[in-house]
Amino acid sequence: MASDPNTAETESQGSGKTIALILVAIAALLFVLGLVDDYEGGLSIHPMDQFEVKPIFGDGAVNWYTPTNVTLWMALAIAAVSALMVMGTKGRAVIPSRGQSIAELAYGFVRKMVEDVAGRDALPYFPYIFTLFLFILFANFLGLIPRSFTTTSHIAVTAVLAMAVFLTVTILGFVKNGAGFLSLFWVSSAPLPLRPILAVIELISYFVRPVSHSIRLAGNVMAGHAVLKVFAGFAGALGAAAVAPIIGVIAIYGLEVLVSFIQAYVFTILTCVYLRDALHPHH
Amino acid sequence: MEGDIAQMGQFIGAGLAAIGSGAAAIGVGHVAGNFLAGALRNPSAAGGQTATLFIGIAFAEALGIFAFLVALLLMFAV
Numbered sequence: 001m002a003s004d005p006n007t008a009e010t011e012s013q014g015s016g017k018t019i020a021l022i023l024v025a026i027a028a029l030l031f032v033l034g035l036v037d038d039y040e041g042g043l044s045i046h047p048m049d050q051f052e053v054k055p056i057f058g059d060g061a062v063n064w065y066t067p068t069n070v071t072l073w074m075a076l077a078i079a080a081v082s083a084l085m086v087m088g089t090k091g092r093a094v095i096p097s098r099g100q101s102i103a104e105l106a107y108g109f110v111r112k113m114v115e116d117v118a119g120r121d122a123l124p125y126f127p128y129i130f131t132l133f134l135f136i137l138f139a140n141f142l143g144l145i146p147r148s149f150t151t152t153s154h155i156a157v158t159a160v161l162a163m164a165v166f167l168t169v170t171i172l173g174f175v176k177n178g179a180g181f182l183s184l185f186w187v188s189s190a191p192l193p194l195r196p197i198l199a200v201i202e203l204i205s206y207f208v209r210p211v212s213h214s215i216r217l218a219g220n221v222m223a224g225h226a227v228l229k230v231f232a233g234f235a236g237a238l239g240a241a242a243v244a245p246i247i248g249v250i251a252i253y254g255l256e257v258l259v260s261f262i263q264a265y266v267f268t269i270l271t272c273v274y275l276r277d278a279l280h281p282h283h
Numbered sequence: 284m285e286g287d288i289a290q291m292g293q294f295i296g297a298g299l300a301a302i303g304s305g306a307a308a309i310g311v312g313h314v315a316g317n318f319l320a321g322a323l324r325n326p327s328a329a330g331g332q333t334a335t336l337f338i339g340i341a342f343a344e345a346l347g348i349f350a351f352l353v354a355l356l357l358m359f360a361v
Contacts (some may be wrong), residue, residue: 058295
């Protein structure tokens with residue numbers, strides 16, 4: 001049986017899944033244990049405390065130039081992305097190593113997404129979208145490490161990302177199409193009397209884009225982490241019966257890994273949609 | 284009991300705004316469920332439509348986000 005390649009493959013896949021499950025369980029357990037030393041009795045773990053921005057050195061006031069935990073984890077995310085891409089493209093082997101495979105997979109994934117959603121003429125803007133995707137993905141994943149800080153849980157961070165996308169897309173639309181970009185708001189397929197009303201609706205929905213774009217990411221990540229802490233707080237309060245909330249934390253942790261990826265994907269794909277609107281504004 | 288009637292109104296309002304999240308959940312469920320129904324009828328066409336699925340989910344979710352925004356404003360900005 002062991003010589004059968006299919007069986008061997010299934011087995012290795014099975015063991016890979018088991019290892020992944022065990023890793024998730026250990027991470028979630030560390031997450032809870034990390035909280036227990038803050039435990040003072042009752043539900044003392046406030047679920048929103050983890051989002052507090054504080055300076056790395058000392059307890060002074062937070063100014064715009066102060067190195068805080070936010071800047072630290074953003075820098076770590078950028079370092080991780082750079083490490084992945086630099087290490088991944090160093091060998092350029094025909095048979096890729098693991099690092100190279102991951103880098104190629106990410107590149108191919110985002111490139112295909114840009115091509116499918118925004119069209120081939122959006123490919124010059126692919127580096128920007130790829131950077132956005134990797135930064136958000138790594139910020140989300142690094143935030144899942146126990147006792148770390150999730151930078152994307154702050155609306156201030158995601159709002160800057162979303163405003164950058166919004167301004168880029170708007171400026172690009174006017175540069176590429178001139179005043180023709182305004183035809184984005186003039187739905188020529190609708191009956192004439194309806195068009196002014198639709199223009200108002202389109203205009204509102206255009207300016208609401210950066211709001212929903214940023215709050216979607218921050219809200220999802222923040223809500224997930226708050227739920228993790230709420231369950232962890234139960235574990236601290238229950239003593240020996242803490243097994244049940246710990247199992248809950250493990251399950252939600254697995255869900256959060258999924259949400260981290262999906263939110264990075266959704267942010268990127270919406271950027272592609274906005275880019276398509278900027279390049280081809282005609283309805 | 285501490286606090287005043289205005290604060291109570293804030294909390295009740297924020298809680299009512301959270302109902303919007305449930306409405307968004309219904310919308311997202313509709314999108315995903317209909318995608319699955321279509322995908323099971325024609326599985327070969329499903330692969331190319333995952334991007335559309337996520338765009339649809341994102342747009343359905345956007346309106347739930349406004350409910351969340353109202354709750355946030357009530358809690359922290361009013």
